[in-house]
Amino acid sequence: MKILGQFMIFMGSLFVNKESFKTYIDLFFEEAVKIGVKSVVIVAIISLFMGAVTTVQTAYNLVSPLIPDFVISQVVREMTLLELAPTVTAIVFAGKVGSNIAGELGTMRITEQIDALEVMGINAASYLVLPKLLASIIMYPLLVVFAMFLSLVGGYLAGTMTGVITPEDYIYGIRFEYNSFNITFALIKSVVFGYIIAAISSFKGFFTVGGALEVGQSSTSAVTNSCIGILLADYLLAQLFLG
């Protein structure tokens, strides 16, 4: 409870004694590149393989002649939109971006860079964390949309190249009984996941005490706590919107 209280105070401190709007705009774009653009390659690789593997494994399980082939891509679509693109990508995102945020802030803390900001009269929490939080909340949903598209492309390539499904059946299955709310739900999840990753990682990094060893521990703790937070939020959101 004490940590939860400390976390809430930390979140509140982001919005007091702020610097000029222009300062935050510049920092936001810097962080958007670091958090979003530099994650594109890893998200692309994971999404392509995620779609390919889902297609091949779904085809492997659907052996009944009574089930039409287009069901394979329909299953791939549902899995991708509802779970794989927002949640699996979030776990990878937590590993890459979360550890980076905690490591950066932890190092700044132990080398007195955060103290230097405070002495200058700058609200270090707001200056350092708010742009990261906003960048994560805005960039992560964009990455999820990108991941959705590439996952479906990966499924198409794997399915058609291995001959488990024809291109026509794949496209038909993708479009069959499409429910646009799934996209909305995935985007809601990705905004929440983006917040959880940036907020928990910043909190862990910002309050690092000690030396290099503790910075490593903060990074590890940021990733594990973010993953737990993501899975918990995933369940709660599913219950809330789909239950």
Place this chain on the structure above:
Amino acid sequence: MIRIENIKKSFSDKSVLKGISATFEQGKTNLIIGASGTGKSVLLKNIVGLIEPDEGQVYYNERPFLRASRDEKTEIRREIGMLFQGGALFDSKTVEENIKFPLDVLTNYGEEEKLDRVNFCLKRVDLENVNSKKPSEISGGMKKRVGIARAIVNNSKYLFCDEPNSGLDPQTAILIDNLIKEITEEFNITTIVVTHDMNSVMEIGDNIIFLHEGLKLWEGSSEDIIDTEVKELQSFMFANKLVRAVKKLSAEK
């Protein structure tokens, strides 16, 4: 001028500062000295507000700082420059960006004006052609100089230095000491230096405060310190063989 009144600070059950009062004059290099673990850095952090003391008050030109409103504190903090033990330069920024940082965030100066000010400060600390280097590409002594340049770039009225000589060779340490003293006198600012280096004490100490086990045991100038009768200060000073030799020579004369 900075005045501190009855500063007390404890961590858990351990009392680190046991009621310290002092006045740090403007235009003078004020030193806080003492052995490791006597509370020097804690006192400095209490004065600049990085740690909140349990009791006491800090006055910046008679403006109360502790427990002041957020806006009042920010106003005072923007007049403070601080040189940290390790420099505390921002790793991701170049030397020029590091020095320009307070101007970028805290002022509305134009880019040209900011660069002029940065170059003036770099020249003042005897550094040239390092604008585009990253902190990892410069030596420890240069980092301290950049730290001083960043501390004075915004026309600070108060300069704080936490162990400015740590990790430096004796020659560079003297250069940094002299630079701090020159800047203090040239810009007529209030400077407080935390150190346990006896060379600094003898070179630049206009006003010296000696801390021992969280108490202020002695206060005076570098001229008086050599003749002190305080046993704890004597054992702190004369732990250094060189200072013992100086004392012996002075007695012989």
